[in-house]
Amino acid sequence: MVKTRSARLLLQLALLTLFSSAQAVSSFTMKPGFHLGKRHGTGADDHDHEHEEVDCYASGVEDWNKGLHIGAIFIVLVVAGLGVFLPVLGHFVPQLHMPRTMLTLGKHLGTGVIIATALIHMLPGGYESLNDPCIGNRMGDFGGWPGTLAIIAIFAMHLIEFVLSNHAMGKHAHSHGLPAGLAEHSHDIEGGAAALVENDSTQTASLRDDAGHVHIADDSLDKQQQQENCDAVAVHTHHNHVHGASFLNDDMTAERHKISTYILEFGICLHSVIIGLTLSVATGAGFKTLLIAICFHQFCEGLALGSRLAEVQHRKHAFLRAILSATLFMLVTPLGMVIGIGVRYSYAPSSPASLITIGVLDSLSAGILLYSGLVNLLAEEFGTLEFRGYRTSKKVACFAATFIGAGVMALIGKWA
Numbered sequence: 001m002v003k004t005r006s007a008r009l010l011l012q013l014a015l016l017t018l019f020s021s022a023q024a025v026s027s028f029t030m031k032p033g034f035h036l037g038k039r040h041g042t043g044a045d046d047h048d049h050e051h052e053e054v055d056c057y058a059s060g061v062e063d064w065n066k067g068l069h070i071g072a073i074f075i076v077l078v079v080a081g082l083g084v085f086l087p088v089l090g091h092f093v094p095q096l097h098m099p100r101t102m103l104t105l106g107k108h109l110g111t112g113v114i115i116a117t118a119l120i121h122m123l124p125g126g127y128e129s130l131n132d133p134c135i136g137n138r139m140g141d142f143g144g145w146p147g148t149l150a151i152i153a154i155f156a157m158h159l160i161e162f163v164l165s166n167h168a169m170g171k172h173a174h175s176h177g178l179p180a181g182l183a184e185h186s187h188d189i190e191g192g193a194a195a196l197v198e199n200d201s202t203q204t205a206s207l208r209d210d211a212g213h214v215h216i217a218d219d220s221l222d223k224q225q226q227q228e229n230c231d232a233v234a235v236h237t238h239h240n241h242v243h244g245a246s247f248l249n250d251d252m253t254a255e256r257h258k259i260s261t262y263i264l265e266f267g268i269c270l271h272s273v274i275i276g277l278t279l280s281v282a283t284g285a286g287f288k289t290l291l292i293a294i295c296f297h298q299f300c301e302g303l304a305l306g307s308r309l310a311e312v313q314h315r316k317h318a319f320l321r322a323i324l325s326a327t328l329f330m331l332v333t334p335l336g337m338v339i340g341i342g343v344r345y346s347y348a349p350s351s352p353a354s355l356i357t358i359g360v361l362d363s364l365s366a367g368i369l370l371y372s373g374l375v376n377l378l379a380e381e382f383g384t385l386e387f388r389g390y391r392t393s394k395k396v397a398c399f400a401a402t403f404i405g406a407g408v409m410a411l412i413g414k415w416a
Contacts, residue, residue, distance in 0.1 A: 055350070056350045056351055057348050058350065063283045063284060068287070069287075069337070069341060070341070072287075072337065073337050074334075076276070076279070076294060076298060076333050076334055077331070077333075077334045079295045079298055079299050079302075080298040080299065080301075080329060080330045080333055081302075081326075081330040083300065084302035084305055084306040084309070084326040084329050084330055085302075085330070086098065086103075086302075086303065086306060087103045087306035087309075087310050088306045088310050088322050091103075091310035091311075092310070092318075092319045101397075103310075104307075104398065105397060105398065105401045106303035106304070106307060106401075107303060107381070108381065108399075108401040108402045108405070109300055109303060109304070109401040109404060109405040110301055110302075110303045110304020110305070111304055111373060111377040111402050112402040112403060112404065113297060113304065113406065113408070113409050114264075114369050114372065114377065115374065115378065116405070116406040116407075116413075117297065117301075117409055118367075118373060119366070119370065120409060120410050121409070121413055122271055122362045123147075123150060123362070123363065123366040125358070125359075126145075126150070126360075127146045127147075127359075128359075129355045129356070129358050129359030129362060130145045130146050130356065130360070130363070132350070132359075134350050134355060135352050138352055138356065145359075146362070146366070147363075148363075149364055149367065150363050150364070150366045150367035150370065152364075153366070154368075154370060154371045157263055157267075157367070157372070158371065158375075161256075161259055161263060164259045165255065165256050168255040168256075168259070169255075254313040257311065257312060257313075258312045260372070260375075260376035260380070261305075261308045261309060261376075262325075263368070263371075263372055263376070264308065264372040264376060264377070265305055265309075265325060265329060266368065267369045268301055268369070269328065269332045270361065270364065270365045270368065271365035271368075271369065272332045272333040273332060273336040273361075274336065275294055275297070275333055275336060276332070276333040276334060276336020276338075276339070277336045277340040278290070279294055279333075279336075279340070280336070280337040280338075280340025280344065281340050281344055281347060281349065296408070296412065297409065297412070298333060300405055300409075302330075305325075306326055309322045309325050382398070382399075
């Protein structure tokens with residue numbers, strides 16, 4: 001399918017980017033300042049004192065403004081809540097109905113933000129942390145740990161999504177009284193309609209999308225069974241070998257959408273804790289810049305996540321579950337800020353333990369966000385039959401929103 005090939009190409013591009021990042025980062029000295037994934041040097045005098053010995057175990061935060069940081073907790077809380085609850089409430093509450101086009105553009109804007117966050121903020125932060133001189137040889141003589149951890153996260157998310165989707169397919173097949181083997185060969189079909197099935201002589205089955213039924217040669221199912229089990233078709237050759245099966249039921253699409261959405265939320269929440277910790281120990285002029293950057297980041301990520309949470313289908317309590325998931329996203333960054341405020345006097349940002357912890361979390365978060373952004377957002381959202389049915393102007397607007405989201409986050413990467 002087109003969507004599968006697109007996802008594969010995007011994932012290959014992501015892996016190539018990760019492998020090349022090690023050389024790029026090693027030959028490029030990052031500008032001192034604050035980044036979303038990590039706290040860096042905090043002064044312009046760093047260059048003048050680059051030959052001085054660095055105290056890796058220095059703790060505490062100088063010039064820390066308690067009122068400003070506590071106020072920032074509520075600012076981030078409101079902005080994140082606004083971003084994630086707008087699409088959720090707009091979907092479930094008729095009185096708060098929002099134009100669907102606006103929600104769609106917000107979702108694609110968030111897609112660009114998520115991809116840029118992974119590649120521009122989280123992954124470089126992981127490289128800087130895990131290659132910091134204060135770590136010494138604790139990570140071995142290998143500078144590619146961040147890219148390696150990101151790839152591990154990508155593969156882990158892919159495996160988890162596959163296992164959960166396969167398990168859901170098996171349960172779905174069993175509930176419909178279908179042979180268990182069909183679930184192993186099934187592929188999700190969007191729009192309720194089409195599959196390409198090959199036999200030993202590369203026969204092609206033709207499917208009609210609009211009619212909602214399938215024209216196909218089949219020796220094992222009679223016409224009545226095909227009508228009753230229109231959500232699954234098994235194709236057999238004269239050797240009684242199953243060459244393919246397709247579930248034509250919206251429940252399977254909904255289940256996969258649910259799984260990918262919760263994987264996305266897991267990755268977002270993981271790096272949001274780091275973002276909150278980073279902001280809570282920031283001081284001086286860099287604090288205000290970082291606060292603005294994080295507010296934009298959280299709002300756009302909230303739009304992307306909230307739009308998908310609103311579309312997740314549950315058999316029971318759909319609204320309540322969407323509200324709980326949105327609340328989790330809204331609270332997780334302020335939670336990281338509260339943790340940072342609580343440990344600000346003992347927190348040693350340049351200690352080996354802190355650098356390794358932040359670097360590992362940055363790298364894993366980058367992999368999760370990259371997988372979710374490319375496979376479950378970019379490839380999936382732009383590959384649906386619904387999107388292909390949009391008028392040209394709306395398609396252009398969706399692409400533009402994605403590019404703008406990534407571009408703005410790339411620009412913010414210069415300062416935050």
